[in-house]
Each structure stands twice: as C-alpha cells, then as structure tokens.
Amino acid sequence: MSMLNTSDALPFPILIGDIGGTNARFSILADASAEAVNFANVRTADFETIDEAILKGVFAKTEMRPRAAILAIAGPINGDEIPLTNCDWVVRPHTMIEGLGIEDVIVVNDFEAQALAISALGDGERERIGAASGEIVASRVVLGPGTGLGVGGLVRAQGSWIPVPGEGGHVDLGPRSKRDLEIFPYIETIEGRVSAEQILCGRGIVNLYRAICKADGIEPKYRDPADITSHALAGTDTTAVETIFLFSTYLGRVAGDMAMIFMAKGGVYLSGGISQKILPALRQPEFRAAFEDKAPHSHWLKAIPTYVVTHPLAALAGLSFYARRPASFGVSTKGRRWRG
Numbered sequence: 615m616s617m618l619n620t621s622d623a624l625p626f627p628i629l630i631g632d633i634g635g636t637n638a639r640f641s642i643l644a645d646a647s648a649e650a651v652n653f654a655n656v657r658t659a660d661f662e663t664i665d666e667a668i669l670k671g672v673f674a675k676t677e678m679r680p681r682a683a684i685l686a687i688a689g690p691i692n693g694d695e696i697p698l699t700n701c702d703w704v705v706r707p708h709t710m711i712e713g714l715g716i717e718d719v720i721v722v723n724d725f726e727a728q729a730l731a732i733s734a735l736g737d738g739e740r741e742r743i744g745a746a747s748g749e750i751v752a753s754r755v756v757l758g759p760g761t762g763l764g765v766g767g768l769v770r771a772q773g774s775w776i777p778v779p780g781e782g783g784h785v786d787l788g789p790r791s792k793r794d795l796e797i798f799p800y801i802e803t804i805e806g807r808v809s810a811e812q813i814l815c816g817r818g819i820v821n822l823y824r825a826i827c828k829a830d831g832i833e834p835k836y837r838d839p840a841d842i843t844s845h846a847l848a849g850t851d852t853t854a855v856e857t858i859f860l861f862s863t864y865l866g867r868v869a870g871d872m873a874m875i876f877m878a879k880g881g882v883y884l885s886g887g888i889s890q891k892i893l894p895a896l897r898q899p900e901f902r903a904a905f906e907d908k909a910p911h912s913h914w915l916k917a918i919p920t921y922v923v924t925h926p927l928a929a930l931a932g933l934s935f936y937a938r939r940p941a942s943f944g945v946s947t948k949g950r951r952w953r954g
C-alpha cells in the first residue's frame with residue numbers, strides 16, 4: 615500500500631496554497647524535511663487570475679520554482695475548470711502546467727486541508743476547551759465557522775488518516791431548550807429549513823441576534839457580526855451576550871453530533887476565523903455542556919477532547935503534512951490530479 619502511495623508522491627519543490635474567497639496564502643516546501651517558506655497574503659481581488667497571483671506573489675519573490683502544486687479551495691472540484699466560491703478566480707490546472715512550468719497539480723477542498731491539519735497539531739497550535747485530554751490516535755473532526763460552516767472528518771483506518779470532505783455544515787439544527795423554542799421561529803430559514811449554517815457562521819451570528827431581538831420585541835442595533843461579538847465579549851449589550859452564548863451552545867450541539875457520526879474519539883477541533891475571535895466565550899461552560907449533552911452517549915462525549923485551532927495557517931500546515939508524508943494519508947486524487 616505504501617509503495618503505491620510513495621510512487622504517487624509529488625516531486626519537490628512543492629507549492630502549497632490555501633485559496634479563500636478574500637485571501638490566498640502560499641508557501642513552498644523545498645523538500646520533505648525543509649521548513650516551509652511562507653509568502654505574504656495575496657488578496658484575491660488584486661489579481662485577475664490565480665496564475666498571475668502566483669507569478670507576482672510567489673515567483674517574483676523567490677528563485678525557487680515549484681515542480682508540483684497542492685491547492686485547497688472552497689467549493690466542489692469537478693472537471694478541469696474549477697470556479698471559486700466568493701471570488702472570480704477559476705483554477706485551470708492545465709493552464710498552470712503550461713504557463714508556470716509546474717508538472718503535477720492536486721486540488722483539494724479547504725476542509726480536507728483543515729482535516730489534514732488536525733492529524734498533527736502541536737499544543738502551541740491549539741487551545742483545549744474542557745477537561746478531556748489525551749493524544750488518542752483515532753478519528754477526528756473539524757468544524758469551522760467563518761463565511762460559511764465547513765466540516766471535515768479525519769477517519770483513522772488501516773494505519774492512515776483519511777480526510778472526508780462533506781457538507782456537514784448543512785445538517786439540520788433544531789431547538790432543544792424552552793428559550794430555543796421562543797427564538798427558532800424567527801431564525802431566517804433556507805427554503806424553510808434551519809440548517810446549521812443558518813446560525814453557525816458570520817451572517818448566522820446576525821441571523822441569530824435578529825431572531826433574539828424579534829422574540830424579545832426589541833429593535834436590533836447591529837448588522838455586523840464583529841459588532842455583536844465585541845459587545846458580547848465586553849459584556850456591553852445583553853442581547854449580544856445572549857447571541858454568543860447561544861452561538862456557543864449550538865456550536866457545541868453540532869460539534870457533538872459530528873463527534874458521534876465520526877466516532878471522533880481522537881478529538882473535535884474548531885477552526886475558521888470566528889472560533890478564534892470568540893475564544894473567551896467558548897471557554898465558558900456552554901459550548902462543552904452542549905457538546906456532552908448527548909444521551910445515551912454523554913459518557914463517551916465527556917471523554918473526547920475539544921480544541922480551538924490557533925495555528926494561523928492551519929490549512930497550509932495540513933497540506934504540508936500531506937506533501938511531506940503522502941503515505942500516511944489516504945487522500946483520493948481521482949479526478950483531482952493533473953500531470954504535464
């Protein structure tokens with residue numbers, strides 16, 4: 615098995631890239647043991663194409679020329695022209711191979727990259743939430759509230775880590791407490807449904823805040839999720855405080871569901887821009903209490919560690935773990951790998 619994977623390994627130097635809607639981040643790995651060379655963030659809006667961004671943001675800054683590339687993108691990967699969600703770039707591996715001299719290109723989903731990252735984050739790159747601890751080699755899962763809600767599983771099987779990209783952010787999220795039942799009728803739905811992503815992302819914070827205002831018959835004051843979280847953390851607005859308290863509860867509820875689905879005894883990780891921004895709220899008891907509140911399986915949820923990923927470039931870290939040691943991971947490259 616490992617022989618097959620080794621012969622499939624990408625040639626170094628390898629360009630790794632995390633291509634978001636707003637920012638793209640690139641690094642180059644010179645070889646399997648070298649430190650990654652990181653390049654400054656590229657704003658996607660500043661360049662017409664990703665190829666131009668690589669030429670000006672990477673090639674103009676180094677003599678190194680990558681022979682291979684692994685890119686993580688938000689969105690599905692179908693065919694040879696891969697449009698990005700939330701920006702105008704289209705990833706065209708054939709054009710990259712012709713124009714940039716790269717021989718081998720792999721494109722994966724951004725939450726697959728996050729899942730690869732949680733295989734090996736150190737204690738300085740994550741903060742533990744709750745009492746459960748231990749470095750258990752077992753399946754893991756990552757949830758990332760940001761522009762949307764991404765979910766990635768990392769299944770441990772046959773001595774490998776297998777990342778599972780899915781659409782876990784779109785599961786249903788239901789009311790549980792008396793207060794939930796007052797608020798849920800006012801949550802804006804998607805085609806009649808409250809999916810987790812209707813609440814657990816940036817615009818979801820505003821959706822939840824507005825629903826609480828409606829339930830209480832008060833006029834909303836904030837339209838920006840950052841205003842709501844800053845007033846919540848400062849304790850300067852009671853509705854904002856409740857919004858982030860309930861956000862943490864619902865995030866714990868969905869995180870616990872994902873833990874049960876993946877049997878994630880190896881831990882549940884929270885990534886995405888918002889988890890780090892609301893860390894003080896996640897340290898409060900609500901997140902962890904909701905995570906464990908899973909009768910008849912509360913006892914085993916209590917034993918599962920939960921973490922907030924604090925690594926500033928987690929997706930890139932995940933891609934470099936894979937680039938360095940492809941044989942440790944079961945990444946399917948079918949339909950997602952192009953060679954010159």
Ligand SMILES: Nc1ncnc2c1ncn2[C@@H]1O[C@H](COP(=O)(O)OP(=O)(O)OP(=O)(O)O)[C@@H](O)[C@H]1O
Pocket residue numbers: 633634635636637759760761762815816817819839840841843844886887888891
């Ligand atoms: N202080 C804050 N509190 C809560 N939400 C915030 C805060 N700052 C930004 N947001 C929201 O977080 C979302 C962006 O999340 P994040 O930074 O994780 O981006 P992303 O989804 O990873 O996208 P990209 O990869 O393109 O940067 C937006 O919806 C934004 O409104």
